[in-house]
Structure formats: structure tokens, C-alpha cells
Amino acid sequence: MSNTTVPKTNNAPLKSFDEWEDFVKARYPEEGHPSSTKNQFQSNDPNKKLEQFRDYKAEARSSVKEFYRLNHTHQTLDYVLAKKRQYLSKTNRQMGIWEAMEFLNTLVDDSDPDTDLAQIEHLMQTAEAIRRDGHPRWFILTGLIHDLGKILCLYDEPQWAVVGDTYPVGCQYSERVVFAEFFADNPDSRNPQLQTKTGIYEEGCGLDNVNLSWGHDEYLYHVVKDYLPEEGLYMIRYHSCYVIHREHEYGYLMNEHDRQMFAWVDAFNPYDLYSKSTERPDVAALTPFYKELIAEYFPPKLGW
Ligand SMILES: [Fe+2]
Ligand SMILES: [Fe+2]
Secondary structure (H helix, E strand, O other): OOOOEOOOOOOOOOOOHHHHHHHHHHHOOOOOOOOOOHHHHOOOOHHHHHHHHHHHHHHOOHHHHHHHHHHHHHOOHHHHHHHHHHHOOOOOOEEOHHHHHHHHOOOEOOOOOOOOOOHHHHHHHHHHHHHHOOOOHHHHHHHHHOOHHHHHHHHOOOHHHOOOOOOEOOOOOOOOOOOHHHHHHOHHHHOHHHOOOOOOOOOOOOHHHOOEOOOHHHHHHHHHOOOOOHHHHHHHHHOOOHHHHOOOOOHHHOOHHHHHHHHHHHHHHHHHHHHHHOOOOOHHHHHHHHHHHHHHHOOOOEEO
């Protein structure tokens, strides 16, 4: 395994992507998980839930808060459109899926290497958890590749433009986006046209017509969209959009097809969030199975 450390810059408040992912997991604890604080969430009292929601913000590490501050300040509509122009032509490199996994695996955090899983292990853990539950091969493959968009980080993109929960831009912000108060520093919040309920969109226009904040989900969706069933593509494109799939906000931008497909996003989310606590996968032993699975759906090289 390579041990290239991602250079720290002022725009890299997180020691590792795990810091953000652990925060999300704490915010959405698994039902029935012994280490979860789900009991406090099981109350039917909405005020109680809100109180706990605020607690998570209070308990967030300062690095996580700073990460959200940067994300919410800089993810303007113009920024998202510029990143789409930059990346969606997919001309940065030609690379196979397995190659991209190895490339991503060079992304080693500067936190403890014994406790922090390499990215390839998170991918295999997610896929193995899906396989254990008897899901179809495309679903297993979706689990395996769902975070490959994080290679954006290896193109020197700042952390806040690679990970973090995503949300619509170009219309009003939902208060259910965590640390929504940081949107006050986003220039779009001072543009009234971008702050109406539907903003630049139309009611029921469908999420395909909505720009979400830029990150690894949207990037990977465009890389793989010709090769996977639509259900898997929804999982990839929206897995970080907690404000829609967990908070059920922005329903007025969705169409009926989105609503049906989001059942698959919901089905995927537990595998992403909670498979990390399972045992470390034997990467070498599992490699032949996954290389064969990749070859079943993908060409040897694709544009990134
Ligand atoms: Fe992800
Ligand atoms: Fe993930």
C-alpha cells in the first residue's frame, strides 16, 4: 500500500475524511446499534429530536465545524457550474475502475494508520456488507465504487469540494442542512433570486435538473452513468445528500421518478454509514471476485 500523505493546506481542516464521516454517523445513528444514541432519537417528540440535533452541532470537533464553514461559504451556484465545466468532460485521465481504487488508496490520511481504514477497505467493507445480504451484483458493485469520486482530492481539490453532505444550490437553503448558519457567508445568500423557494428551478422539475453542491457524488455519477442500472446511479449521485434522503427536505424539486428511485438511496445508506465497524476485509483474497465483477459492467478504461 502506498503511503502518500495528502498535503495539509489552510483549506484542509479535517485530519482525514473519516472525521466528517464519523460526524455524519453520529448525527444519524444506526437503529439498534449498541454504540448508537438512537434511544434519544426514538422519542416521538419532535422537540426532543431537534434538541439532540443541536447537540451534535455542539459536540462537533472544531475541525468539522471549520470544514462546514468553508463548504457552506464557497459552494456557490457559479462555483458548482464552474466545477462541472472543468470535470464533466472527463478528460483528466483514462483509467479502469480497479486502477481508480488503487489511485484512491494512495490517499492516506495523517491520522493513525492502524485505526483509520484505507479508502479501498471502506469500499470493500461496503460491498461485502451488501453481498452478505444477498443483493444483486450491480448493487454490490455500486457499493464497491461509490466513493471513487474522492479521487478529486488527488487533483488538489480542497476537502470541502470533495466530501461533506450535499444540498441544492441556486434556491433557498434548508435549515436542516447541518451548520446552515454558515450559509450567511455564502455570496448566494445575498442574491434574492437565488433565495426563493424554487430559485432558478421549477416546482417538480426533477433532481436531474437541480445543481447540488459539488463533490465526489456528482463527479462519479458522470464517470459511470453509462454502465450501471439507474438504481445504482441514484445511490452514487445522492448518497451524501442527507438533507433530502434523511431530512426529507426539497421534496418540491423532486418528480415522481426521483421519489421512487430514492427508495434505493435509502437502501444503500446503512451500508455506507454502518459497515465501517465490521471486520477489516481481506483485500488480497477478495480482489479476484471484485475484478471479475468490475469487468462484467465496465470497459477496461474510462474517462475521468
Ligand atoms: Fe461518499
Ligand atoms: Fe462511503
